[in-house]
Amino acid sequence: MAKPHARRALGALFVGGLFLTVAACGGSTDSRGPDGKLIVTVNGQPPQTQAFERRLFDADVAAFEEAHPDIDLRPKEGFMEVEQFSAKLAGGQLEDVFYVYFTDPATIIARGQAADITEAVQDLPRLDALQPRLLDVFRDGEGGLYGLPTANYSMGLLYSRPLFEQAGLDPDDPPRTWTGVREAARKISGLGDEIVGYAELSKSNQGGWHFGAWMNSLGGSLAREENGSWKASFDNELGRTALRHLHDMRWTDGSMGSKQLLEAADVQRMMGAGQLGMYLAAPDNIPTLVKQFNGDYADYGLAPVPEGKGTLIGGEGYMFNPRASPETIEAGLKWIQWKYLNPDRFEEKAVRFAEADKPVGLPTPPTPDIWRGEVRERMEKVKEKHANVPAENYRPFMSASERIEGHLEPPQAQQIYARLDTVVQACLTDEHADLDQLLADAEADVNTILDQAR
Numbered sequence: 001m002a003k004p005h006a007r008r009a010l011g012a013l014f015v016g017g018l019f020l021t022v023a024a025c026g027g028s029t030d031s032r033g034p035d036g037k038l039i040v041t042v043n044g045q046p047p048q049t050q051a052f053e054r055r056l057f058d059a060d061v062a063a064f065e066e067a068h069p070d071i072d073l074r075p076k077e078g079f080m081e082v083e084q085f086s087a088k089l090a091g092g093q094l095e096d097v098f099y100v101y102f103t104d105p106a107t108i109i110a111r112g113q114a115a116d117i118t119e120a121v122q123d124l125p126r127l128d129a130l131q132p133r134l135l136d137v138f139r140d141g142e143g144g145l146y147g148l149p150t151a152n153y154s155m156g157l158l159y160s161r162p163l164f165e166q167a168g169l170d171p172d173d174p175p176r177t178w179t180g181v182r183e184a185a186r187k188i189s190g191l192g193d194e195i196v197g198y199a200e201l202s203k204s205n206q207g208g209w210h211f212g213a214w215m216n217s218l219g220g221s222l223a224r225e226e227n228g229s230w231k232a233s234f235d236n237e238l239g240r241t242a243l244r245h246l247h248d249m250r251w252t253d254g255s256m257g258s259k260q261l262l263e264a265a266d267v268q269r270m271m272g273a274g275q276l277g278m279y280l281a282a283p284d285n286i287p288t289l290v291k292q293f294n295g296d297y298a299d300y301g302l303a304p305v306p307e308g309k310g311t312l313i314g315g316e317g318y319m320f321n322p323r324a325s326p327e328t329i330e331a332g333l334k335w336i337q338w339k340y341l342n343p344d345r346f347e348e349k350a351v352r353f354a355e356a357d358k359p360v361g362l363p364t365p366p367t368p369d370i371w372r373g374e375v376r377e378r379m380e381k382v383k384e385k386h387a388n389v390p391a392e393n394y395r396p397f398m399s400a401s402e403r404i405e406g407h408l409e410p411p412q413a414q415q416i417y418a419r420l421d422t423v424v425q426a427c428l429t430d431e432h433a434d435l436d437q438l439l440a441d442a443e444a445d446v447n448t449i450l451d452q453a454r
Contacts, residue, residue, distance in 0.1 A: 010237065036070075038147050042316070044075070057075065062451070079099045079101050080104060090305040092323070100318065102152070104263075115322045118145045131152075136406065147318055152316075153369075156281065157174060169187060169188075174300065177307055182248065184197065189256075196276050197253075197278065198249055198277060198278045200256065201262055201264060201424075207424035208420030208421050209417045211234075212417070217306055218309055219423060221407055222234050230410065231447060232443040232446040235442070261425060268288060272289045273294075286389075289358050311404045346378065346379050361383050363397065416449055419442055419449065
């Protein structure tokens with residue numbers, strides 16, 4: 001499962017004076033081995049405990065070096081380690097090409113902790129085929145580019161096709177509004193046998209995370225930036241609409257069941273057992289349901305987030321050490337393009353996953369949802385050709401995902417989510433909770449959190 005709620009924001013770990021240290025470092029260097037090859041260090045190498053992923057990664061390194069005999073690529077295990085990033089950069093230990101989550105680039109760019117690659121990518125193949133909203137994650141305020149996206153997720157409505165059919169609903173026409181979700185949840189819960197129509201997370205910071213997804217779906221957000229500062233923005237009609245929907249499904253309709261204070265594993269267990277109709281989730285929940293909760297790929301559908309006015313997005317990509325030489329950056333870009341952004345390798349990747357009995361047909365690697373236009377169509381054809389899961393079940397999500405505006409998590413996301421957990425919990429456990437007061441009190445507290453983050 002994609003878990004932005006499980007990560008700490010990079011901005012919380014600023015080491016005093018580091019920006020000045022990095023910005024003051026003069027010049028750039030590259031490193032060459034005794035054979036004259038340009039040495040390029042990269043992270044993102046999976047650990048050996050992930051045997052399939054590690055084997056593919058190492059094979060890609062070998063194939064890349066064979067195709068680029070002047071480059072000595074030196075991979076390292078690990079991804080974005082927030083606690084170590086600043087120290088590694090200050091100590092000269094940061095890789096030339098380093099992995100980031102979508103929540104990291106804004107802070108890294110603001111501190112001068114990544115190289116500007118705007119000019120370096122001018123000749124990068126297929127750059128214009130990447131979704132602009134994902135490239136924007138890696139841009140500064142003036143449009144300069146500092147990294148490249150390699151995978152992303154967005155929230156959608158995950159639903160049980162068998163329960164839809166049993167409730168007289170069309171599994172090929174999932175609800176597109178929250179009113180439609182409410183109606184479907186009521187019919188599904190009416191099947192009895194303790195079946196729950198719709199479930200919502202409300203603990204371990206996941207309630208606040210999903211409340212943000214509700215706000216995005218309605219066209220709002222948890223916080224907005226004005227003149228360089230952030231303010232909470234959920235004590236409004238959109239916030240009240242979200243809570244009223246949850247309240248009415250829980251208390252008026254009884255379609256959310258009596259057990260509350262749920263987190264991700266709880267709703268996944270319910271869905272895997274055939275006891276849940278719908279919940280908000282990213283596509284990578286589907287393999288989790290199959291592998292960990294005895295689900296069947298054929299049983300699940302994925303629709304765009306209800307209302308479709310916005311969706312929470314996350315993902316990953318790569319940035320470049322600000323001390324890297326132009327030659328090193330150029331070589332690093334070749335690696336990123338060859339491994340992650342290479343339409344000519346779509347089929348090769350799909351075949352390798354299929355042969356290893358890994359799912360092909362989901363909007364996740366090896367076919368991540370990062371493309372648009374002709375390249376996206378090409379990827380979809382490869383997915384259909386090699387799919388070992390019912391890709392048509394996820395077509396409603398794919399058809400709409402590119403058109404829906406994406407929203408990143410706000411600053412200090414985990415603290416905000418923790419505070420908003422209590423709002424969602426009160427809504428779902430107290431029939432007479434004062435929703436207006438819950439939002440007003442939470443907004444005041446979140447503004448304090450955002451003020452402290454400046």
